[in-house]
Amino acid sequence: MSLFLHAPGFVLPSAGGGEVSLRDLRGRYAVVYFYPRAGTPGCTQEAAEFQALAAEFAALEARVIGISPDPVPALERFARKRGLGLTLLSDSDRTVARAYGALTPQGRIERSTVLLDRAGVVRWSWRRVKVGGHAAEVLATLRVLHAADEALNPLLVARRAYRALSEEEVPKPALERLVEAAHLAPSCFNNQPWRFVIAHGEALAKVKAALPGGNYWAKRAPAIVALASHRDLDCKLSDNRDYFLFGCGMATGMLMVQATQMGLVAHPIAGYDPLAVKEALGIPAEYVLITLIVVGRPGDPNTLSDKHRELELGPRDRKPLSAVMAWNTFRDLERTEGA
Numbered sequence: 001m002s003l004f005l006h007a008p009g010f011v012l013p014s015a016g017g018g019e020v021s022l023r024d025l026r027g028r029y030a031v032v033y034f035y036p037r038a039g040t041p042g043c044t045q046e047a048a049e050f051q052a053l054a055a056e057f058a059a060l061e062a063r064v065i066g067i068s069p070d071p072v073p074a075l076e077r078f079a080r081k082r083g084l085g086l087t088l089l090s091d092s093d094r095t096v097a098r099a100y101g102a103l104t105p106q107g108r109i110e111r112s113t114v115l116l117d118r119a120g121v122v123r124w125s126w127r128r129v130k131v132g133g134h135a136a137e138v139l140a141t142l143r144v145l146h147a148a149d150e151a152l153n154p155l156l157v158a159r160r161a162y163r164a165l166s167e168e169e170v171p172k173p174a175l176e177r178l179v180e181a182a183h184l185a186p187s188c189f190n191n192q193p194w195r196f197v198i199a200h201g202e203a204l205a206k207v208k209a210a211l212p213g214g215n216y217w218a219k220r221a222p223a224i225v226a227l228a229s230h231r232d233l234d235c236k237l238s239d240n241r242d243y244f245l246f247g248c249g250m251a252t253g254m255l256m257v258q259a260t261q262m263g264l265v266a267h268p269i270a271g272y273d274p275l276a277v278k279e280a281l282g283i284p285a286e287y288v289l290i291t292l293i294v295v296g297r298p299g300d301p302n303t304l305s306d307k308h309r310e311l312e313l314g315p316r317d318r319k320p321l322s323a324v325m326a327w328n329t330f331r332d333l334e335r336t337e338g339a
């Protein structure tokens with residue numbers, strides 16, 4: 001079974017002294033396996049199989065952690081007797097097992113394993129584990145995950161400024177979730193300069209009336225999110241470094257990634273009549289209406305103009321990386337048209 005959840009936090013005493021917390025695991029993968037009792041045949045075999053593959057797990061940046069209700073001295077005897085280099089943690093009151101869903105309704109440990117990624121996100125889990133071959137199966141899954149995580153983030157690759165939209169409603173909680181994601185963006189001194197107004201219903205009709213012909217496609221959108229800010233809402237540093245636009249840009253990026261994860265299109269546009277939109281949404285005159293983000297579900301490309309349909313169905317267009325990235329000196333950036 002696979003999951004994609006934030007792992008519940010824990011701090012547990014470890015065989016060999018000290019404590020290990022979830023925080024300590026960040027930056028490396030963690031195979032966290034729950035087992036009922038050190039020294040029993042099944043638990044010994046499971047530990048031995050993980051131990052036998054220790055070098056392979058380490059090569060994939062993974063740490064293997066066994067958690068059981070055994071007291072620390074029992075874990076230390078187990079590790080010594082079986083020559084285990086794994087991290088063995090004592091969860092004497094079974095709270096961590098409960099938090100990870102590794103307890104039966106009767107309170108017994110259900111042999112289970114979770115695979116956490118380098119950010120502490122649960123990416124895979126196994127319930128009612130059969131010991132023989134389990135470690136090898138976890139290793140095989142880790143190998144796939146590791147390779148996938150070294151590639152570009154699939155949500156970033158999947159996101160496009162799509163224009164073909166369905167007129168189907170997007171529920172309010174989903175729209176709110178998008179703004180929640182945006183609101184997790186970093187900002188200078190944590191100033192959080194973004195202000196979002198979600199246009200829905202009558203206000204939406206007024207916003208749509210402020211779109212120019214070229215943005216005809218946005219008129220099908222079930223919601224449009226306006227993003228406004230003011231330069232006083234964020235850091236103003238020397239060299240004209242006003243950071244409010246930067247912060248709002250990052251927030252928009254987060255919103256788009258969240259939308260992609262939720263199967264939505266979130267397409268920022270600059271083409272609108274700002275005075276009319278500000279008036280429609282009650283945005284104060286001194287604020288900058290930075291963008292409108294057109295939100296909807298993917299729709300039929302046949303609703304688009306020929307030019308837009310071609311863009312919609314065509315490959316993504318990007319300058320070569322060498323035009324936007326250089327090592328050590330700007331002078332090495334490849335000059336492209338318009339640079």
Ligand SMILES: Cc1cc2nc3c(=O)[nH]c(=O)nc-3n(C[C@H](O)[C@H](O)[C@H](O)COP(=O)(O)O)c2cc1C
Pocket residue numbers: 159160161162163214215268269270271272291316317
């Ligand atoms: C600030 C900004 C303004 C944009 N304005 C419009 C717009 O008014 N109309 C439109 O159709 N697309 C607009 N776009 C979408 C871009 O054309 C699109 O992001 C770009 O072509 C790259 O394509 P991609 O996002 O699919 O990779 C805008 C994008 C940004 C970030």
